[in-house]
Each structure stands twice: as C-alpha cells, then as structure tokens.
Amino acid sequence: xxxxxxxxxxxxxxxxxxxxxxxxxxxxxxxxxxxxxxxxxxxxxxxxxxxxxxxxxxxxxxxxxxxxxx
Numbered sequence: 001x002x003x004x005x006x007x008x009x010x011x012x013x014x015x016x017x018x019x020x021x022x023x024x025x026x027x028x029x030x031x032x033x034x035x036x037x038x039x040x041x042x043x044x045x046x047x048x049x050x051x052x053x054x055x056x057x058x059x060x061x062x063x064x065x066x067x068x069x070x
Contacts (some may be wrong), residue, residue, distance in 0.1 A: 027041060
C-alpha cells in the first residue's frame with residue numbers, strides 16, 4: 001500500500017476513536033448512564049400476576065438446584 005493511504009487510515013481511525021472517547025466521557029459527565037430508579041420503575045409497571053409468576057419461577061429453579069428446604 002501507498003504510505004499516503006496508510007497515513008489516511010491511521011488518521012481516520014484515531015479520529016474516530018477520539019470521537020468515541022469524547023462521546024463516552026460526555027455521557028458520563030452528563031449522567032446518561034445513571035438509572036437509579038430502573039428497578040423501582042419496573043416494579044411499578046409490572047402487574048401483580050407477573051411479579052408472582054417471576055417469584056414462583058425463581059423458587060422453582062432454586063428448588064431444582066436444592067437450595068430450598070421444603
């Protein structure tokens with residue numbers, strides 16, 4: 001390959017990497033990844049039947065593994 005092509009590819013890849021790093025750091029700074037109420041909101045929007053079904057399945061899996069003494 002020509003040295004100009006390799007230089008251009010290196011410059012573009014470094015530029016894209018720097019752009020990605022900038023976007024990630026901006027997201028951290030502005031709190032884009034903070035979701036402190038994720039589980040609370042999920043519980044509020046689930047029906048009682050869905051929650052009971054999930055608990056029943058969890059107990060069933062634990063019992064199959066021998067973790068529950070019934």
